Amino acid sequence: MYCITDEQIDYILNDIRRGGIETEDLQLNLLDHICCIMEQELKEDGDFERLYHATARQFYKTNMRELEEETINLLTFKHYYAMKKVMIGSGALSAAILTTGSIFKLAHWPGAGILLFAGIVSFSLLFLPLLFVLKAREAKNARDRMVTGLACLLGIVFSLATLFTVMHWPGSSMLWFTGIGLSAFVLLPVYFFTGIRQPETKLNTILMSILLIGITGLQFTMMNTRPSLSQTYVRVQSWMQSESLLKAMQTSHQSEQAAGINALCEQIKSLAIGHAATDPVHELTEGRPGDYFFHNGEGLQLIARLHQAVTAYNSQHNAEMIPIENSLLTADPEHLGHVYSNVSILSSITQIQLYLAHAENNGLASAK
Numbered sequence: 001m002y003c004i005t006d007e008q009i010d011y012i013l014n015d016i017r018r019g020g021i022e023t024e025d026l027q028l029n030l031l032d033h034i035c036c037i038m039e040q041e042l043k044e045d046g047d048f049e050r051l052y053h054a055t056a057r058q059f060y061k062t063n064m065r066e067l068e069e070e071t072i073n074l075l076t077f078k079h080y081y082a083m084k085k086v087m088i089g090s091g092a093l094s095a096a097i098l099t100t101g102s103i104f105k106l107a108h109w110p111g112a113g114i115l116l117f118a119g120i121v122s123f124s125l126l127f128l129p130l131l132f133v134l135k136a137r138e139a140k141n142a143r144d145r146m147v148t149g150l151a152c153l154l155g156i157v158f159s160l161a162t163l164f165t166v167m168h169w170p171g172s173s174m175l176w177f178t179g180i181g182l183s184a185f186v187l188l189p190v191y192f193f194t195g196i197r198q199p200e201t202k203l204n205t206i207l208m209s210i211l212l213i214g215i216t217g218l219q220f221t222m223m224n225t226r227p228s229l230s231q232t233y234v235r236v237q238s239w240m241q242s243e244s245l246l247k248a249m250q251t252s253h254q255s256e257q258a259a260g261i262n263a264l265c266e267q268i269k270s271l272a273i274g275h276a277a278t279d280p281v282h283e284l285t286e287g288r289p290g291d292y293f294f295h296n297g298e299g300l301q302l303i304a305r306l307h308q309a310v311t312a313y314n315s316q317h318n319a320e321m322i323p324i325e326n327s328l329l330t331a332d333p334e335h336l337g338h339v340y341s342n343v344s345i346l347s348s349i350t351q352i353q354l355y356l357a358h359a360e361n362n363g364l365a366s367a368k
Contacts, residue, residue, distance in 0.1 A: 008048060019064030020064055037055050154187060257309070262353060272345040289341060300336065307330070322352055
């Protein structure tokens with residue numbers, strides 16, 4: 001077995017110090033490990049420096065400074081590896097739940113809302129905060145910590161915005177605009193102007209900035225996918241014209257069944273309009289029908305009663321006086337609020353009343 005000389009020990013120790021190892025205990029432990037390996041493998045006529053560098057590279061991936069940083073993390077952050085495992089596990093679980101929830105939502109299977117809620121909450125309130133804590137510990141300077149913090153904050157904002165949109169909670173638009181604003185006017189400038197000053201990160205900074213601009217632009221485009229005011233104006237005006245026609249066709253001489261159907265229709269329209277009676281073109285631009293038409297709300301209950309009343313009316317006349325197939329009345333209650341907008345509900349209900357008025361005016365009602 002080869003016996004390492006004092007000069008060779010000093011050479012190894014000095015190289016360890018030049019490599020960025022400042023903790024004395026770590027220097028001595030690393031020196032002891034390297035010397036033991038070299039005494040076992042080095043021959044009398046062997047190349048000492050070549051074997052030393054080959055042996056030292058077994059202890060790190062990029063540079064020897066990694067050992068110093070990992071030791072500091074272990075000494076000052078005792079639960080580092082436990083949190084790292086939780087972060088990886090929560091990220092993988094969140095991604096799996098989100099993917100499953102998205103598939104359930106596309107297939108209109110029950111449980112989609114619960115899966116999406118659980119996936120987004122675990123991703124935004126567990127995975128992203130843990131990611132920030134761990135990456136902030138590993139960051140070499142304040143700039144990296146700031147960028148990491150802003151990126152995680154934006155991830156949380158965008159995740160919550162998606163959750164609020166999927167669950168139809170108020171405030172989703174504000175969250176989207178907040179996330180886009182922070183991305184365009186805070187994260188992007190900080191990342192670009194701090195990273196471009198360093199030659200070694202200049203190219204990556206430019207490329208990542210282009211990606212951020214593209215992603216922000218796509219998000220902003222998604223915010224403008226709603227119908228324009230002119231399109232909404234046409235739809236609302238069309239419904240209002242149908243209402244005018246309905247008033248001209250309706251008479252005071254109605255059967256008892258017709259009066260009951262009209263009363264249900266007016267209640268449903270009242271819920272769909274909400275507070276939009278004073279300015280329907282402005283207030284109906286949102287498109288969402290309201291909470292009455294979700295989760296067995298009052299609007300869904302009234303539609304179910306209307307379906308029964310119209311079916312009874314058609315049965316009494318042995319004909320489909322009021323068509324109900326592929327209409328609002330046969331829509332799946334669990335997804336009606338997602339498929340129909342408030343203007344669509346108003347138009348569908350008014351159409352039912354127009355068919356009813358036509359039947360009544362042509363003397364088809366049996367009740368005299």
